[in-house]
Amino acid sequence: MSDNLTTPETQVTLSVQQLESLIRKVVREELVEFAAQELGIFHLDKESPLYEDMEDILERKKSGQLRFHTHEEIWNSYNTRPNPQFKG
Secondary structure, eight states, rough: OOOOOOOOOOOOOHHHHHHHHHHHHHHHHHHHHHHHHHHTOOOTTSSHHHHHHHHHHEEEEEEOOOOOOOOOHHOOOHSSSSOOTTOO
């Protein structure tokens, strides 16, 4: 018995508009996947504790319970603290 399996060919007829739409969809999906990889984006499972924490942070932000610090506030205070490793 032969191991060669052949699949029947299927012929599809598309209009130019349908083909263009299909190509755009495929390209869009590929670009989204590529961008997610390049930016390090990942999706959290809605049941994960980290997702729940992020939801909590978002709710506290919306209700005004969070205070965000500027870059200058963080780094200026860091740069003005004495460093015990260095004696000057």
